[in-house]
Amino acid sequence: MRQQQLADAVSSVSSLGALLKESESRLDAAGIDQPVLESAWVVEHVLKLSPLMQRVNVERLLTGAECERIQALIARRVAREPLQYLLGSQEFYGREFYVTPSVLIPRPESALLVDEAVRRCAQTPSAMLVDVGTGSGCLAVSLALALPTARVLAIDASADALLVARVNMAQHGVGSRISCFHGDLLTAIAQEGVANQMEVIVSNPPYISDGDIGTLQPEVRDFEPRLALAGGCDGMELHRRLLTQAPAYLKPGGALLMEVGLGQAAAVCRQAEEYGQFCTYAVLQDQGGIDRVVCFEKKAES
Numbered sequence: 001m002r003q004q005q006l007a008d009a010v011s012s013v014s015s016l017g018a019l020l021k022e023s024e025s026r027l028d029a030a031g032i033d034q035p036v037l038e039s040a041w042v043v044e045h046v047l048k049l050s051p052l053m054q055r056v057n058v059e060r061l062l063t064g065a066e067c068e069r070i071q072a073l074i075a076r077r078v079a080r081e082p083l084q085y086l087l088g089s090q091e092f093y094g095r096e097f098y099v100t101p102s103v104l105i106p107r108p109e110s111a112l113l114v115d116e117a118v119r120r121c122a123q124t125p126s127a128m129l130v131d132v133g134t135g136s137g138c139l140a141v142s143l144a145l146a147l148p149t150a151r152v153l154a155i156d157a158s159a160d161a162l163l164v165a166r167v168n169m170a171q172h173g174v175g176s177r178i179s180c181f182h183g184d185l186l187t188a189i190a191q192e193g194v195a196n197q198m199e200v201i202v203s204n205p206p207y208i209s210d211g212d213i214g215t216l217q218p219e220v221r222d223f224e225p226r227l228a229l230a231g232g233c234d235g236m237e238l239h240r241r242l243l244t245q246a247p248a249y250l251k252p253g254g255a256l257l258m259e260v261g262l263g264q265a266a267a268v269c270r271q272a273e274e275y276g277q278f279c280t281y282a283v284l285q286d287q288g289g290i291d292r293v294v295c296f297e298k299k300a301e302s
């Protein structure tokens, strides 16, 4: 049935202008916020024609194969699959990252983690850093590029995510400078002989509470990996586990930087103080004024 609908839609479209119009109205009817822009981006992806040139070439006749590819992508977007998965890419920290449904789509607020980690390493250019829950590798790659003599480790519990991360590391020319590990948080590097050596541990762990998962927009809830979202009953399970694991890997004075969800910063800071091995030195806000990154320093005596 779906094949037939697709075939009918394809056969009714012959020019670029008509295809754009039809795509826009399908996206609009599906409740997509920016149907005109998104149609243009899908068409740009398939035809390699900028949105401006599309408007100049509305009379251009499309081949059946071109129509079919565009229609198929629009159908996936109508089903609320994120545009980034359709196009296979997302910008982060000024660079393009390959993304698939195996990884979280990088969010701009996570750049705070990179900025702060780089600031912390300003005096120690050959520092060792680890990115826990690397996903697409966007943080590890950005760190390796900003700190060309640093050693970077990247960990993920998802083998599929690590495949994507490795593509990004190679694409950005830092594949040989980042070591990837598959496993559970910092236990993945327990045998690497790196105790007490990290200058910085960065992590954007999953932080959606079990109760909130169902309330997320369909693009996130139904398409982004559950392993990248679900942070346990209150969303802070992985933060707590990292707080207990991190001191064994950090140098005295080293930093643990973690992204948190809305309303979680105070509770995570309280937890860190209770454990007694860290002092909280900053809580960084994102552009929306939300407390987004908690920054802890390992006490010298711990």
Ligand SMILES: C[S@@+](CC[C@H](N)C(=O)[O-])C[C@H]1O[C@@H](n2cnc3c(N)ncnc32)[C@H](O)[C@@H]1O
Pocket: 103, 104, 105, 106, 107, 110, 132, 133, 134, 135, 136, 137, 138, 139, 155, 156, 157, 158, 161, 183, 184, 185, 204, 205, 206, 207, 227, 228, 229
């Ligand atoms: C929120 S995503 C962050 C991805 C990426 N760092 C970013 O900022 O876009 C969290 C990542 O942590 C990984 N993850 C979840 N649980 C983990 C665990 N116990 N140990 C290691 N990685 C884990 C997920 O597979 C996912 O890639």
